[in-house]
Amino acid sequence: MGPRIAIDVKGRSKKIITMETKLEIIKKYEEGMCIVTLASAYGCNQSTISTIIKYKEATKVSKSSKGMTVLASGTTSINDEMETLLILWIKEKEIAGDTLTRSVISHKASAIFTDLVEAQKDGGGEGTS
Template sequence: MGPKKVADVQGKKKMMLSMKIELEIIKKYEAGIRLSAIAKEYVRSPSTIGTILKQKEAIKAITPSKGLTVFSSRKSHVQDEMERLLLVWIKDKEMAGDTITKEITYRKASIIFSDLVHAPAEADAG
């Protein structure tokens, strides 16, 4: 008996909603619009809207980094802190009139991330 053939199935691409849209959904629900009506408006399943509403407190509490449009639960606190510190560093360099290349930015991001990862271990040891 030969190997099984697997049909080529093109699945739907997962489309993440922007934080702005998630906040709009929460506001509309709190204003009294029914979940099913919101789902139709945004062309999403009611379960997707329900999941957003279950997480509404966490979504409202998020203070995104500048330029962040989509919230991902896969992003760790360390990554978010690294992005915040990197943006502060970039602003300082721009204010000083320094030129910043991609390579310099990547190197600085790596240094900041490394410092953040190793800082708790050093604090525990000291």
């Protein structure tokens, strides 16, 4: 069973299933495990498992980070690509020994996003700085 995150919502604890666990549930369902068995194995309601199965295609194509728990409705492939490129840039800066502040990272994320949007308008080419 994958990790579950507990958050406090209106005075009660709410468990959130990570994307990694959702993919695991989908895989087991496709291998023939029934919803009732999955629900008891993961300690959640059958309706939760059914909802995960219902949105399995969107979950599969998502390139979400390991710690992600939900697919935001406004998230696009540009956001995913921007996040990937930003993480690579941060790692390069860390290797180089540069100090990064929140404002520097935010500015770079904005620049990468703008470049990706412009590249998409121009025909989909790479255009990050």
